[in-house]
Amino acid sequence: MTSPLDSRRFLYVTGKGGVGKTTVTAAVALVLASRGKRVLCAMCQAKERLSALLEGPPVGDEIVELQHNIWAVNIQPEVALAEYGQMTLKVRAVYRAVFENRLVKAFLRATPGLYQWAMLGKAWYHTTETLPDGSPRFDVVIVDAPSTGHGLDMLRGPKVIVDVAPPGLLRREAEKAWSMFSDPKRSGVVLVTLPEEMPVTETLDLLETMRSDLKLPVLEVVVNGVLPPLFSSEERGALLAPRDLDPSQLGDAALAAGARRARREIVQHDALVRLRESVDVPLVYLPHVFADVDSLKAISDLASRIH
Numbered sequence: 001m002t003s004p005l006d007s008r009r010f011l012y013v014t015g016k017g018g019v020g021k022t023t024v025t026a027a028v029a030l031v032l033a034s035r036g037k038r039v040l041c042a043m044c045q046a047k048e049r050l051s052a053l054l055e056g057p058p059v060g061d062e063i064v065e066l067q068h069n070i071w072a073v074n075i076q077p078e079v080a081l082a083e084y085g086q087m088t089l090k091v092r093a094v095y096r097a098v099f100e101n102r103l104v105k106a107f108l109r110a111t112p113g114l115y116q117w118a119m120l121g122k123a124w125y126h127t128t129e130t131l132p133d134g135s136p137r138f139d140v141v142i143v144d145a146p147s148t149g150h151g152l153d154m155l156r157g158p159k160v161i162v163d164v165a166p167p168g169l170l171r172r173e174a175e176k177a178w179s180m181f182s183d184p185k186r187s188g189v190v191l192v193t194l195p196e197e198m199p200v201t202e203t204l205d206l207l208e209t210m211r212s213d214l215k216l217p218v219l220e221v222v223v224n225g226v227l228p229p230l231f232s233s234e235e236r237g238a239l240l241a242p243r244d245l246d247p248s249q250l251g252d253a254a255l256a257a258g259a260r261r262a263r264r265e266i267v268q269h270d271a272l273v274r275l276r277e278s279v280d281v282p283l284v285y286l287p288h289v290f291a292d293v294d295s296l297k298a299i300s301d302l303a304s305r306i307h
């Protein structure tokens, strides 16, 4: 079976803080790795928990293998910038003279977009690496992006460089990366959200920004943490009908719990309806995991829901 994820070389997983970006990155990585793809997960200056989810060694600024076919790297902008300098300025002595100069460092920090580009550019660079036989070192690079605001800033980095940098190597590379990111055949943004009112509003805004402002292809919206409904809509109505509860009574406590759950289910229902009505890309639903979500078993279960 082919899925929209299969043919992409670059995936950018973003959304509000805490919605499940890292969890989704881990699940997508597992799906693709199980289909024989060599996957690199790249995160940016993260207090990383991917290694816990995939039960592998900690992830630092060197690439490590977490599971069969899954590698990861935690990109630090300073290190990325230094590597980038070494790569583009080839000669070490020149590199040292340029990059280890304090004034130059201050200048780089002040150059718009450069810090973000250093991180995203490194992630992109890994899509271009090849093995000795000429095949790609990684079939796909998944960026576990910083939360919404910073995730957008990061995407704007190369765009700023494409738009304002003088012609030269820096701009050429940013242009190459940008043409990959904006190519719907090779790249896709995965938006992660929760089935709640505010996250859905933010996701719809983000979808709009991706399209009209950045002009990047959005592949799918993952709705994470979906509760299995316990009640029908009639039952929810009945549970929420006004009544006098006496919390000292066990039956009343159960009723109160039922009413709380019914309220959450209504919020979730409305959020899902809104998403279905407003989103024109596939929606993927991941259930709320009640026990030990930070485990390979839980992530494998979530991965089985992703096509």
Ligand SMILES: Nc1ncnc2c1ncn2[C@@H]1O[C@H](COP(=O)(O)OP(=O)(O)O)[C@@H](O)[C@H]1O
Pocket (backbone or CB within 6 Å): 016, 017, 018, 019, 020, 021, 022, 023, 024, 049, 224, 225, 226, 286, 287, 288, 289, 290, 293, 294
């Ligand atoms: N489907 C889920 N079911 C239960 N808990 C979840 C689920 N997805 C994420 N979580 C929990 O929510 C928190 C945030 O998830 P995480 O993937 O780190 O989000 P982000 O990377 O967007 O900040 C974590 O504690 C994680 O264990």
Ligand SMILES: [Mg+2]
Pocket (backbone or CB within 6 Å): 021, 022, 023, 144
């Ligand atoms: Mg995260």
